[in-house]
Amino acid sequence: MLAEIKGLNEECGVFGIYGHEKAAEMTYYGLHALQHRGQEGAGIVTSDKEALHIHKGIGLINDVFSEGQIKNLPGNSAIGHVRYTTQGGGGYENVQPLVFRSQTSGLALCHNGNLVNAFALKSNLEAQGSILQTTSDTEVVAHLIKRSGHLPLEEAIKQALGMIKGAYAFIIMTEDTMYVALDPRGFRPLSLGKLGESYVVASETCAFDLIGAKYEREVKPGELLIINEDGLRSTTYSSPMSRTLCSMEYVYFSRPDSNVNGLNVHASRKVMGKQLAKEAPVEADIVTGVPDSSISAAIGYSEASGIPYEIGLVKNRYVGRTFIQPSQELREKGVKMKLSPVRGIVEGKRVVMIDDSIVRGTTSRRIVNLLKEAGAAEVHVRIASPPIVNPCYYGIDTSTKGELIAANYSLEEMRKEIGADSLAFLSVDGLESSIVKEDTLEQGICHACFTGKYPTEIYPDTLNPAYKE
Incomplete structure (x- = not known):
């Protein structure tokens, strides 16, 4: 008999907007468009330049947010996430975005994908004194950023991203800046758009259509976008590799009205x-x-x-x-x-x-x-x-x-x-x-689930035990 499991579980969906007076509202609608990518939890973090404000919960978008809760999320920048459990398990503490506060500033981040070396990184972090508050692999990145010493935040993010391996689309936000990153192989879809003078980022272009944003381009593998009051700047944190976009985005995950990698x-x-x-x-x-x-x-x-x-x-x-x-x-x-x-x-x-x-x-x-x-x-x-x-x-x-x-x-x-x-x-x-x-835009898909040809090393001895054969 086959082991009892759930069906083909979805990936997550991420959304971010910078420079819009109704950032929380736009994010709420953007997450609605991405609801098919995750139905276990949802959250929104906004920034009013002074502080980060968060509301998240278990369930669908309409279960988690009311009109009053949206109004209680001030600011002209926001990131949001809809979640389906992959690595880390369920529970409120794993619902994203995750927020981390220090004496000087705050940091919020959300993530679509899975880090194949997260278990090993967690073990190393714990051995060095880190206390992890969730079982999500997303938290690892925040710890890696903070352990980069006195490096400027942009460099700390680049250094942290250079240590993780696997599939990921990250949106990271501080009080005044938004950072957007796609893994070097581009496993995940991630698009950049504009709504007036505001910049918008989303897992799928259908989120742009719902809020009236204009599609600009795909975020490139290994690219890091920095969005703040000075506008948008693009840099790289890793040399891009041959793209291996997840083939299941076309087969199952993405909405039919979305464009993925130009198709x-x-x-x-x-x-x-x-x-x-x-x-x-x-x-x-x-x-x-x-x-x-x-x-x-x-x-x-x-x-x-x-x-x-x-x-x-x-x-x-x-x-x-x-x-x-x-x-x-x-x-x-x-x-x-x-x-x-x-x-x-x-x-x-x-x-x-x-x-x-x-x-x-x-x-x-x-x-x-x-x-x-x-x-x-x-x-x-x-x-x-x-x-x-x-x-x-x-x-x-x-x-x-x-x-x-x-x-x-x-x-x-x-x-x-x-x-x-x-x-x-x-x-x-x-x-x-x-x-x-x-x-x-980029050639190549990942078809490891069909062929067994994995584009990256899998680290079978350091994966979460739940992921071992």
């Missing part, structure tokens, strides 16, 4: 669907996608195959995501609450069901059953990504091979396990050809 996510998913139709054709009557992240690929599959696209599954918008349910039994019931088959569409039909990925197979099995219970004559499952056969150490919560159905079963065994009439995945080459284009 629209919806358009990229359609290309994946078309490529999947070429690689894994099947005779069928209708194509349907699992809402929401698979709809674009399903449309692409339909267009390439000539099989009509239909809405065969409807999502209940008022049910929380099933992977946050506390037990396997509740998660399986949650799938039925979350998705409903359209009997009048699928009954008696040979259905091609497009999904973005399979982690442990539980959800796929349940959806196939739903379609067959609604009268589908056949259900052919097509996955718009390759089989996930390796754990991710860069911010996706799949930490051991024992959790992954594709790492433990053959294709035919997986087909039987989920109850499908046929099963096929997009190839690695097919995925890469769909999202790596000559005119994109």
Whole structure:
């Protein structure tokens, strides 16, 4: 039996704005646009040039913030974060942004990603006398900054970033300055925009659209942006390496209306669907996608195959995501609450069901059953990504091979396990050809979860024990 785990857990989302009179309000709306990236906690820190002000809590944006709480966050600069637990576990103390205060100033920071050497760094810091207040790997960076002696803050940040390894997009804020950094390989999406004369930074460009900001450019791998009253200045803290942007941003994580590395996510998913139709054709009557992240690929599959696209599954918008349910039994019931088959569409039909990925197979099995219970004559499952056969150490919560159905079963065994009439995945080459284009800003994606080719050293002996195989 596979180990019981949650589903494909999301990364986090970060947002920052500098020089806007309604900074807290803009951040609140920006985080709303990024809510799909994290639903366990949210927080906002603002600066009024004199002090840092924070409000954060467990739950969705609307659970954490009220209109009154937003008004109690003064200042024209703010950073915000929506969180899904990767390394560090849950709990209020791990909700970001994290704030650290000294006798001279304050420091707030938030982070999307995962540090593969955090466990070793924590051990070294504790041996030197540091007392860590959270179990989050994000706190490590604050300690490294403060232990840089009397270096100017910009240099201390560069030095700290040079010591960490892994995937990260950081926004760091003091009373008067905002610092923005992306890891040297650019695992994470991070974009720069402008709202009037204000600078805006966000994990996804959909946050710009919501507040009316104009997209300027991507933050570059190894780049450090310094934003203050003098404007924006760009420097580097590390030589950029070949970019290895997380392929799952295109497959699952990012919203379809976002642009990632110069490519629209919806358009990229359609290309994946078309490529999947070429690689894994099947005779069928209708194509349907699992809402929401698979709809674009399903449309692409339909267009390439000539099989009509239909809405065969409807999502209940008022049910929380099933992977946050506390037990396997509740998660399986949650799938039925979350998705409903359209009997009048699928009954008696040979259905091609497009999904973005399979982690442990539980959800796929349940959806196939739903379609067959609604009268589908056949259900052919097509996955718009390759089989996930390796754990991710860069911010996706799949930490051991024992959790992954594709790492433990053959294709035919997986087909039987989920109850499908046929099963096929997009190839690695097919995925890469769909999202790596000559005119994109930086070439290259990370596909370690599919191939086992990790772009960085993983430090298996120094990872958090929960991340070991």
